Amino acid sequence: MANKILVTGGAGYIGSHTSIVLQEAGFEVHIIDNLSNSDAAVMDRIAEITGKIPGFTQLDLCNSEDLHAFFDKHPDIAGVIHFAAHKSVNESSTYPLKYYHNNLTGTINLLQAMQRANCHNLVFSSSCTVYGQPDQLPVSEDAPLKKAFSPYGNTKRMCEEIIHDQAEADSLQAVALRYFNPIGAHHSARIGELPVGIPNNLVPYLTQTAAGKRDSLKVFGQDYDTHDGTGIRDYIHVVDLAEAHLKAISRLLEQKNKEAFEVFNLGTGTGYSVLDIIKTFEKVSGVRVTHEITDRRAGDIEKVWADPAKANRELGWKARFGLDDMLRSAWAWEQSLASRNDS
Numbered sequence: 496m497a498n499k500i501l502v503t504g505g506a507g508y509i510g511s512h513t514s515i516v517l518q519e520a521g522f523e524v525h526i527i528d529n530l531s532n533s534d535a536a537v538m539d540r541i542a543e544i545t546g547k548i549p550g551f552t553q554l555d556l557c558n559s560e561d562l563h564a565f566f567d568k569h570p571d572i573a574g575v576i577h578f579a580a581h582k583s584v585n586e587s588s589t590y591p592l593k594y595y596h597n598n599l600t601g602t603i604n605l606l607q608a609m610q611r612a613n614c615h616n617l618v619f620s621s622s623c624t625v626y627g628q629p630d631q632l633p634v635s636e637d638a639p640l641k642k643a644f645s646p647y648g649n650t651k652r653m654c655e656e657i658i659h660d661q662a663e664a665d666s667l668q669a670v671a672l673r674y675f676n677p678i679g680a681h682h683s684a685r686i687g688e689l690p691v692g693i694p695n696n697l698v699p700y701l702t703q704t705a706a707g708k709r710d711s712l713k714v715f716g717q718d719y720d721t722h723d724g725t726g727i728r729d730y731i732h733v734v735d736l737a738e739a740h741l742k743a744i745s746r747l748l749e750q751k752n753k754e755a756f757e758v759f760n761l762g763t764g765t766g767y768s769v770l771d772i773i774k775t776f777e778k779v780s781g782v783r784v785t786h787e788i789t790d791r792r793a794g795d796i797e798k799v800w801a802d803p804a805k806a807n808r809e810l811g812w813k814a815r816f817g818l819d820d821m822l823r824s825a826w827a828w829e830q831s832l833a834s835r836n837d838s
């Protein structure tokens with residue numbers, strides 16, 4: 496079976512972990528990335544972990560000529576896993592056009608290039624943000640999609656719709672994976688999340704606070720209708736997420752998909768509050784996290800967690816790692832960054 500996989504945005508957080516899992520499963524990986532929010536040194540880290548350096552081309556998906564030339568040069572690509580996108584919720588509210596332009600144009604150009612190159616298998620990196628605050632929990636794939644709270648979230652829903660329409664109209668076979676809250680890092684602590692500037696997300700902010708880079712973690716609101724008043728999310732280990740991508744692309748290559756466009760929720764099925772995260776982090780790291788309760792953050796939903804039954808059943812995938820593992824690996828990664836900066 497043809498086994499070369501193109502990973503767009505493969506130098507990023509989830510893309511790099513997925514590239515490792517693909518290489519370990521015997522796939523040949525070629526990464527394209529514009530390096531707008533990542534570093535080419537990730538290729539060396541992937542090589543250290545897997546013993547093999549992935550193919551790499553620095554390329555912006557918004558440049559369709561370069562993309563066509565890329566596919567002409569690599570006619571043997573069996574499938575594509577598409578991560579490349581801008582991903583900051585906050586920034587997207589300040590610069591909506593930057594987000595709509597980059598994320599939609601990149602996806603449309605990719606679909607056109609795949610069509611032209613007769614490449615039919617696509618896994619798309621989507622998000623549970625497409626559900627907004629769901630009416631029922633846990634949230635399953637048939638829950639209605641709602642207008643997202645941010646332009647970023649809207650781009651995920653719109654890209655899903657574009658891919659769905661193309662799969663109905665043409666020979667494209669596609670899987671959209673709706674992630675809940677990815678955290679943690681590879682157990683080697685050689686790769687992980689590299690937030691630029693002040694992190695927006697809870698876990699990078701928390702580990703930076705524990706490491707002394709930030710003074711205090713703000714807990715956004717303690718008046719939600721949850722067991723301790725703080726917001727609840729379904730956190731998932733990034734390596735579990737990476738393994739789901741392997742399952743999804745394999746399902747397409749083996750033609751086991753049941754529809755031309757399928758969606759799967761990727762979560763553990765268990766929700767944890769912000770205070771649960773802080774307590775568990777303190778337990779596994781032995782480090783106290785200075786924190787304070789502040790007002791709610793605009794646009795945050797109260798609580799969400801996944802019903803991952805469809806992914807369990809159809810993809811044969813189940814999250815393996817619990818919260819302790821996720822936070823331990825996030826802390827090991829933060830410490831490895833600190834030791835690199837010291838040296």
Ligand code: UDP
Pocket residue numbers: 676695696697698700712713714715716725726727728769792795
């Ligand atoms: N959160 C927080 N302090 C922070 C960052 C996040 O209390 O500095 C809370 C946020 O309100 C939400 C949860 O942590 O309840 C997860 O937020 P994150 O930004 O990581 O992911 P989201 O689900 O909002 O995309």
